[in-house]
Amino acid sequence: MTIKEYVAFRKDEIRNLVYSFDRKPSIAIVQVNEDAGSCAYVRGKLKDADELGVKADLIKLPLETTQEELLEVINKLNNDHEHDGFIVQMPLPKGINEDVIKLAVSPKKDVDGFHPLSSLVPCTPKGIINYLHFEKIDMQGKNAVVIGRSNIVGKPMAKLLLKENMNVTVLHSKTFPEDMAFYIAHADVIVVAIGKAGFLDNRFTYKKDAVIVDVGISRTEEGLKGDAIMGLPVRLQTPVPGGVGLLTRLALYENLLEIYSATK
Ligand code: GUN
Numbered sequence: 001m002t003i004k005e006y007v008a009f010r011k012d013e014i015r016n017l018v019y020s021f022d023r024k025p026s027i028a029i030v031q032v033n034e035d036a037g038s039c040a041y042v043r044g045k046l047k048d049a050d051e052l053g054v055k056a057d058l059i060k061l062p063l064e065t066t067q068e069e070l071l072e073v074i075n076k077l078n079n080d081h082e083h084d085g086f087i088v089q090m091p092l093p094k095g096i097n098e099d100v101i102k103l104a105v106s107p108k109k110d111v112d113g114f115h116p117l118s119s120l121v122p123c124t125p126k127g128i129i130n131y132l133h134f135e136k137i138d139m140q141g142k143n144a145v146v147i148g149r150s151n152i153v154g155k156p157m158a159k160l161l162l163k164e165n166m167n168v169t170v171l172h173s174k175t176f177p178e179d180m181a182f183y184i185a186h187a188d189v190i191v192v193a194i195g196k197a198g199f200l201d202n203r204f205t206y207k208k209d210a211v212i213v214d215v216g217i218s219r220t221e222e223g224l225k226g227d228a229i230m231g232l233p234v235r236l237q238t239p240v241p242g243g244v245g246l247l248t249r250l251a252l253y254e255n256l257l258e259i260y261s262a263t264k
Pocket of ligand 1: 124248
């Protein structure tokens with residue numbers, strides 16, 4: 001099943017569940033940046049909410065918003081009874097410290113799962129693991145390689161793969177090229193999240209049964225490109241666009257329903 005088909009199937013399930021509730025779950029989306037990526041993500045999230053029967057409020061703040069002003073908005077959202085949860089769309093403009101903002105969101109309302117005390121898993125790794133389960137990818141005792149060590153993808157992804165009893169190696173910008181090639185050649189699951197268009201290509205060799213999960217999305221002259229070139233000789237490779245971005249959006253609403261159910 002393609003990711004598009006899988007997401008449509010899960011959305012049907014979620015929509016039916018939401019329709020059985022006597023109160024609509026509600027989410028606020030705070031957007032400060034106006035870059036094309038953020039706008040596309042936010043548009044997608046609002047469309048999903050509409051399709052799922054979830055109430056979504058977009059709080060769009062001017063680009064000149066200061067950290068103090070954003071913290072005030074967050075404080076209000078932490079304490080209101082109108083929204084079950086909210087997210088602050090990343091990246092934020094220069095001058096606003098993203099770590100400060102992530103810590104300011106109450107773990108009780110943190111749909112992104114970014115707060116260290118949040119009981120929720122960040123959306124991208126969560127969406128990926130759910131999809132790997134759905135595709136019945138055998139993970140126990142197998143080799144996983146995570147390329148990239150960001151706080152919102154690489155690190156939580158490595159932790160989740162470890163929970164699946166995989167042998168997890170995290171590679172990054174300081175990894176020696178020969179080691180990169182070695183680990184990739186032995187990997188059963190490769191999650192790449194570095195934002196370098198076409199980084200995984202035919203320079204490397206892959207196990208023919210490998211699964212490549214492509215988290216990268218770069219705007220190039222030839223359109224949106226993932227961190228891997230298309231058509232690598234493996235069992236399964238997620239496309240860009242129409243891949244992990246859809247899984248992330250789905251996981252956002254799965255997280256919102258977890259918060260909703262815990263507070264009902
Ligand atoms: N920017 C890119 N991905 C995400 C995400 O999952 N959550 C938020 N808040 N911002 C993002």
